[in-house]
Amino acid sequence: MIFFDCSTAPNPRRARMVLAEKGVAVETREISIATGAQLEAGYRAINPQAMVPALQLEDGSLLTENLGIAAYLEALVPEPPLLGRDAREKGLVMMWTAIVEQQGGLPIAEALRNAHPAFENRAIPGPVDYAQIPALADRGQRRAVAFLDLLETRLAQGPYLAGAHFSFADITAFVFVDFARVIKLRVPETHVATRDWQARIAARPSAAV
Structure with a gap:
């Protein structure tokens, strides 16, 4: 491959x-x-x-x-399972992956690509050029802040997004939360559950690749 x-x-x-x-x-x-x-x-x-x-x-x-x-x-390679161990967990992994992509990844991308000079006329990835829209950068920034609050609420209920086990949903959220540094956004110190979750995933060997 x-x-x-x-x-x-x-x-x-x-x-x-x-x-x-x-x-x-x-x-x-x-x-x-x-x-x-x-x-x-x-x-x-x-x-x-x-x-x-x-x-x-x-x-x-x-x-x-x-x-x-x-x-x-x-x-x-079924082990370790990243997309869920049973029907319920599979549904939760897909659900939280979608939530993270739409409410975390997309706003962060909008905030970056509609403001940074490097993405002039490249506001959307892909083969077609699209002009930047500054209002989307501002909205994306505010939505990204709201996303961190959403994560904190969820992670206060359990160790991982889909429940008891680390999954692809956690990978997705961890990567986007880390990447939010490009829009000068970090997990607030008040978000104790999220910071604990972030530290646990950062300690995994896969986080270093």
């Missing part, structure tokens, strides 16, 4: 953590968003969506979304 990565971007890091948790070794190719490598013809011939991560399977098939990559790796 070949993994198309960008070491500075949050979404490829989610896939790297799943690979590490599963103990799956792959060939890695760096696709630097900073240099616009994802838009070059060579990579777009592989992935016309011009985004990372992407995982090319041994038969040539390409998986381009984190949920697809995680589902494939879960089926390939």
Whole structure:
């Protein structure tokens, strides 16, 4: 398998953590968003969506979304389970992954991509150029703050987002919370449950990849 990565971007890091948790070794190719490598013809011939991560399977098939990559790796290497141990937990993992993506990852991306000069005319990832909308940056910043409050409320109820076990939902939230530094946002000291959860995941070997 070949993994198309960008070491500075949050979404490829989610896939790297799943690979590490599963103990799956792959060939890695760096696709630097900073240099616009994802838009070059060579990579777009592989992935016309011009985004990372992407995982090319041994038969040539390409998986381009984190949920697809995680589902494939879960089926390939069931242990440790990251997508849930039973029907209830599977539902909670998918639910919290969706919540984190929509209420955490998207606002952080909006705050960054609609304000930072590096993303001028690149406010949305992919093959089409979109102009920045400053109002979305402000809204994204405020929504990201609200997301941290949501996490604290949930994590005060249990050790992980989907309940008793570490899962892909935690990987997703951990990566986005860490990446929020790019919009100068950190977990407040008052968010004790979130800070404890963040420290426990940071101590996992997969967090260092």
